[in-house]
Amino acid sequence: MVTAVQTTDLCKSFGMTKALVGVDLAIEEGTVLGLLGPNGAGKTTIVRILATLLLPDSGQAVVGGVDVVAEPHRVRARIGLTGQETAVDHNLTGRENLQYIGQLCHLERKEARRRTDKLLEQFDLTEAGDRAVKTYSGGMRRRLDIAMSLIAEPAVVFLDEPTVGLDPRGRLAMWDFIAELTSGGTTILLTTQYLEEADKLADRIVVMGYGSVITEGTPNELKQRMGAKRIEVELYDKADASTVIDALTPFSIPGLLVQHHDRTVTVPVEEGARLLPQMVRAIDAADVSLRDVGVRQSTLDDVFLILTDQEVEKSPGIES
């Protein structure tokens, strides 16, 4: 197994803000790593360091066997970056943007043209290809932006929230495309807030809190570890929530908190069906009437919420 991307004890501060405090990551060649975390966790900071846009304060980052601080130029020859913000020239057409980046990557002119046509087609931009980008919709701009980061067929691709602003069809197409890339051996670091996306695409997932890794594993491992099932209780009255939480906490997997949002209380459990009757009885004993109750499979959203719950409380300043 070859490690395509590795960070060791990576630290970065912006003034008083500690964006990264000792992050260790490793991505095997040809796999997708999904990087999850609340806003301000430091995902973009990691991507920017790996893409040579930002120097770490300390620690090491290696891409394709090359140190990003010592030899940024060689790293750049191996990577493609789709940043969180789109990076296109609005005055050029889509086609010109692609060819221009191809030339800066020193592709032969003919090869640049061939790949441009292919990418325009793959990203459903053939018709718009000869229009100035400023006439594009947001989603079209994003698709072009991603295409531009792939024109040199880089071995390692960083995608920072690539599907933000894409419609469902565009997002599905993008998922197919990313799957295709990895089957071709490309290594991908993907950050996303759509956990379904991480579930579908990522071979491994790293969940970050503010500045550090909270946990990692395959999507299934994480779901198992954080409770394979969820029992979800819907109340008539929000005021009953704390009573219900108290009643249900004993049923929760030890160490995992019962979640609560508005009128819904969610309990992580290993096996739903066995516990459900007892839990209903416990709620009944507390004299609370229920609107609905049921067992469901855990999703990555559950994992994310449960893991980042305490983190968000620790957060320096985040809108609630």
Next chain:
Amino acid sequence: MNRNPTEKKTDTENTCSSTTADAASTAVAVNAKTNRCRDVPHGPLWILRDSWTEALRHLRILPRTVDLMIFAIFQPVMFVVLFVYVFGNSITVPEFDYKQYLLPGIFAQTIVFGSSFTGAGIAQDMAQGLVQRLRSLPMSQSAVLIGRTISDLIRNSVTFVVMLLVGFAVGFRFNGSIGDTLVACGLLLGFGYAFSWIQALIGLSVSSVETVQSAGFMWMFPVTFVSSAFVDTQTLAGPLHWFADINPFTIVTNAGRALFNGQSPGNDLWFSLIWAVAIILVFCFLSVYRFSRFNR
């Protein structure tokens, strides 16, 4: 880079899983290809090539932003008309017909003002995030700035030609030899190129496109007006006189004016060349340095 096939570890439930052998064999193919196409270039030739790619990007959109160009020319044309026909009779300069005196100054001013496009362009590239992408590409990083200044030099040359035509229309004539005239044109454009590097540093230093427009423009008014471009510096009072005389813009204007009028520019030619080269060296260094420090 390691080209060994890797064993792909996939989740059974993962949609992107494919057969291991398949993935591995294509991985080798892709990586081999990647390595072949993307060697790591360096050296002056690559800087030139990347700079030209960058310059072409800017030049390509010139025809699409003709309105910008038209308004950039409109302003100096108005100056010509105002100064020649409104002030022309009340301003007198020793030894010269005022038109022959004024127009080289306006040419120089137009070219120096034209350099402000550099700062605005760089600020715009940063605002649209493009600079981020460029900094992650295996290209020469200074090419981003060199390409920009070169394209603005070409843009300025076009403006200059239009200004010359306007000058002829109001009665300005070249009285020097062809050689003198060409040297004068080259000198003015070279000076504009030097100012492009000052603007590049401003464009890299301000926080928004809106700021660069005033930050890049404001200081050029005193520099071009407190000079010999419009009036004889002898007529200026105390500190203004002193500033006008040491102002490099005065020196380059005097050199250009002498050459256009068939007189000897004397030391002004050499001093203005030294100024231009010095500005280019200092501000090129500072801009490239600033650009490279963005990753801190």
